[in-house]
Amino acid sequence: MHLALVYTGGTIGSIGQPLDPMPVERFRAWWSQRVAPELAGGAETFWVDFAPQLDSSQAEPSDWTRLARTVIAAAAAGAEAVVLLHGTDTMAASASALGYLTTLFDADGRPVARLGIPVVLTGAQRPLFDDAGGLRAGTDATRNLHDAIARAATLGPGVHLVFAGMTMPGPRTLKVSTLDDDAFACPNGPGQPVDLPSAPPAALLAQLDALAPHLGRRAVIAIGPSPNPPSALAAGLAGVVAALGDGLGAILLLGYGTGNIPAPRQVAPQLRAARARGILIAIGTQVPAGAVAPGLYGAGSWLGEVGALATGDMTAPAAQAKLHVAIALAASRGWPGGLAEAFFQRNIAGELGTAG
CATH class of the missing domain: 3.40.50.1170 (L-asparaginase, N-terminal domain)
Structure with a gap:
C-alpha cells in the first residue's frame, strides 16, 4: 500500500x-x-x-x-x-x-x-x-x-x-x-x-x-443557557449579534436535555432578529449522548417557530463544522434562502445516525 x-x-x-x-x-x-x-x-x-x-x-x-x-x-x-x-x-x-x-x-x-x-x-x-x-x-x-x-x-x-x-x-x-x-x-x-x-x-x-475564501469568514458561535436569569442568555445573544455584525454566520444553541431553551419571551426576539439578518440558528444539546428533539418539551417546542434547525444526533463539533461549510457553500454559490438550511439537515459524511 x-x-x-x-x-x-x-x-x-x-x-x-x-x-x-x-x-x-x-x-x-x-x-x-x-x-x-x-x-x-x-x-x-x-x-x-x-x-x-x-x-x-x-x-x-x-x-x-x-x-x-x-x-x-x-x-x-x-x-x-x-x-x-x-x-x-x-x-x-x-x-x-x-x-x-x-x-x-x-x-x-x-x-x-x-x-x-x-x-x-x-x-x-x-x-x-x-x-x-x-x-x-x-x-x-x-x-x-x-x-x-x-x-x-x-x-x-x-x-x-x-x-x-x-x-x-x-x-x-x-x-x-x-x-x-x-x-x-x-x-x-x-x-x-x-x-x-x-x-x-x-x-x-x-x-x-x-x-476557501469563504470558509471561516463568518463566525459560528456556540452559546447556551446556564443557571442564570433568562435575561443573561438574551443579553449574550444580543451582544454577539451586535459585536460581530455581518461577521456572524450562525449560532449553535447548546440547550438542556433534548434541546430545551427556557424563557422564550426573552430569547425568541433575539433569535428572530438574527434570522432576519440571514444568520443560521441550530439547536443542539449540552449532553454528550442522545438526539435533539426540541418539540418534546414546552421549553424547546417554540424553537421551530424562530427557524432553529435541529442537529439530530450530531456531535457539537460535527454541527459546528457543518454550519461553517454550509455558510461557505452558500456564499461561494450564491444560494437562495433555504439551501443552506437543507444542506445542514442532510447527511453528508455519516455525521447523522439516520440517512438524512
Whole structure:
C-alpha cells in the first residue's frame, strides 16, 4: 500500500515545558531514527508537507482548508490512504470538516461523490518523543501510530479516527477525556455512512478553491443557557449579534436535555432578529449522548417557530463544522434562502445516525 503521512503538530509531536509542537524537520528526522525501523512491513510510506505546524487548540476553519487540500493532493499523487497526525483538542472537528470537504456536491449541495481513499486521524495524549529525541516512556503515541498505519490498509473511503485501540467514524467522534488514553468515543454510535462513488481529486480541489475564501469568514458561535436569569442568555445573544455584525454566520444553541431553551419571551426576539439578518440558528444539546428533539418539551417546542434547525444526533463539533461549510457553500454559490438550511439537515459524511 502507498500510504501518505502528514504531521500537523499536536501533543504527539510536542516537546519542551510547556509542550509545543516541534518543527516538521526535527519530527521527521527523529521518526526516521526511532519509529520507521519498528513499523510493520507492507506499507510504503511517504511524507506530505503541512506547514506551519499547529497546536490544535488554535485551529481555525482556514486550517481545515489546508488539511483538506493536503489530503486531496496526496490522493492525486497516488496515495491509497492518508494518516494525519493531529492534536486531540480539535481532532473531532477536523475529522468532521474533512468528511464534508472531501465530498463533492451538486449545485444544490447534495453529495454526489467522495474521495475514494481512507483518511485516518490519530494523535496522542502524551508526546511520542522525549526532549532528547528518544521514544518517551509510557506514551500512548506508539500504539496509536502503529494501529492507524495498520488499519489504514483495511478501511474503506471516508474519514476515520483511530485511538486507544478503537477505530471510529471521524464525523461521529467526541473527545471525552482530557488525560485518559481512551480520549475519544462515539456517544451516539457509528452513524449512517452515505454510499457514494469516488470523486476525482481535481474536482474536489476545484470545489475547495471556490470554498476557501469563504470558509471561516463568518463566525459560528456556540452559546447556551446556564443557571442564570433568562435575561443573561438574551443579553449574550444580543451582544454577539451586535459585536460581530455581518461577521456572524450562525449560532449553535447548546440547550438542556433534548434541546430545551427556557424563557422564550426573552430569547425568541433575539433569535428572530438574527434570522432576519440571514444568520443560521441550530439547536443542539449540552449532553454528550442522545438526539435533539426540541418539540418534546414546552421549553424547546417554540424553537421551530424562530427557524432553529435541529442537529439530530450530531456531535457539537460535527454541527459546528457543518454550519461553517454550509455558510461557505452558500456564499461561494450564491444560494437562495433555504439551501443552506437543507444542506445542514442532510447527511453528508455519516455525521447523522439516520440517512438524512
